[in-house]
Amino acid sequence: MSESIGIIAGSGQFPRLVAQDAKAAGYRVVVCAFHGFTDPGLESVADAYETVYLGQFNKVIAYFRGQGVRRLCMAGAIDKPRALELRPDLRAAKIFFSLRGKGDDALLRAIMADLEAEGFTLMQAAELSGSLRCPEGFLTRRKPTPEETADIEFGWPIAETLGHFDIGQCLVVKQGIVAAVECMEGTDATLRRGGELGGEGCVAIKRCKPKQDERVDLPSIGLNTIRLLIDRKFRCLAVDAEKTLFFDRAEALALADKHDFCIVALTDALFERLRGDSAD
Incomplete structure (x- = not known):
């Protein structure tokens, strides 16, 4: 069975391009999309596809784990003003409150650290779409x-x-x-x-x-x-x-x-x- 690559997909065409390039490279593509953010049509490119609400970190982790994914990448934008309206689960809330007053890069690093603590390996999406x-x-x-x-x-x-x-x-x-x-x-x-x-x-x-x-x-x-x-x-x-x-x-x-x-x-x-x- 092909190795699975997990894509945490924001908006724009980047997640689709990464998914297409990953499939062309022989990977099984597992996409986690977000309601109101991820562009429609991405599901047709994926081998497995799930949509969650932004802030449902436990669902994200459970989904990728259930799909046998070990390597993850993040692709696509998250609109920051709209992201402020999210309703985080307990796991996400702990991360957000621990970083209150810090910048968005600090938040992304904290999210990645949490995913790595769960045993996932974070890779750069551009590794799969280097021509970009x-x-x-x-x-x-x-x-x-x-x-x-x-x-x-x-x-x-x-x-x-x-x-x-x-x-x-x-x-x-x-x-x-x-x-x-x-x-x-x-x-x-x-x-x-x-x-x-x-x-x-x-x-x-x-x-x-x-x-x-x-x-x-x-x-x-x-x-x-x-x-x-x-x-x-x-x-x-x-x-x-x-x-x-x-x-x-x-x-x-x-x-x-x-x-x-x-x-x-x-x-x-x-x-x-x-x-x-x-x-x-």
Whole structure:
């Protein structure tokens, strides 16, 4: 019998892509979905499928254990404002109350520790869908202008510093001024707010938090992200190379090139090179 892989599925297309890639690799796919969060249609890809309410941790553990799952991954987003409405079981309540006042990364780490204490091994979903990782470099035909480069240089270390405080992954910058910082509203709402405040020509920056556990919460962008940025008259997007998931990449890059929009995926080395080029 094939080894079973458990997927704790949030919203978006990521859980479906992970399930498809896992099946293609020969795994038996066991999905645990959440009422009101997980996108419909995922059940058709899974070998076993169960839907629970967010916060029913005991049911999640019992389900995976009953399906013979030993390895788990988390894929997909959980809308944070709606997550505040959950009704946790006793197990979940103990975790939440022990972390009251701490950030969402601390909560995810506590959830993973609880699952590992029950004998499960947590793996990174991107291990099963490695092609989604964003490669390093200037991904569009157009490179950043000197003005955009200056905003990237300004905002890149700020985004890293904010990540140390577990605040958010996204930052909007315009002419050396921070127009918006992501909090619990999510990236899309941050981009809309930043575009309204900054006006045409903003630069968006999205970074992996320095201490972020990459098994559960990598930054992600996709076709809808680029559509939103173009609609709000942004001119450039900078993300972490290899630590960002890029969905519908070919379509997104084609759209960006059509509108002369710039996307760059930075490593530390490329960021330093960008700084050096702008100083010349």
